[in-house]
Amino acid sequence: MRNKNYTSFEEIELDLKLLSLERKIAIEELKGLKLKVQEDLSPLNWLQTGIKMAKKFGTLLLVKKLLK
Template sequence: MYNNFDEIEFDLQRLNLERQIAIEELKGLKQEVKEDLNPYNWLSTAISLIKKYGILYLIKKILK
């Protein structure tokens, strides 16, 4: 319950700022997702996986 209009205005300003902060956080998340879906990142991940499993495969072949 509000006792006067100043309290209402204060809450409205606070909620507006919280909304603006949430919008900016979403913009940052959008940029992160865009970078994660970049083909270069996929290629570098694939290369690192190939290296990892290639080395393990070679070790298995040597130990057999």
């Protein structure tokens, strides 16, 4: 933590307002990260990823079979 010498109550109030805004911004960023994690871990997202991987694997098998 920083040590700061204040010369007036206005400086203290300004710093308190600034810290309050920084805290609110950090809370909103955490909320956004929480939603992102929830989306990433949702079953639908896992299913879509599985389908994409299955398509790629199937395509590779098909190409391999055609080239033999």
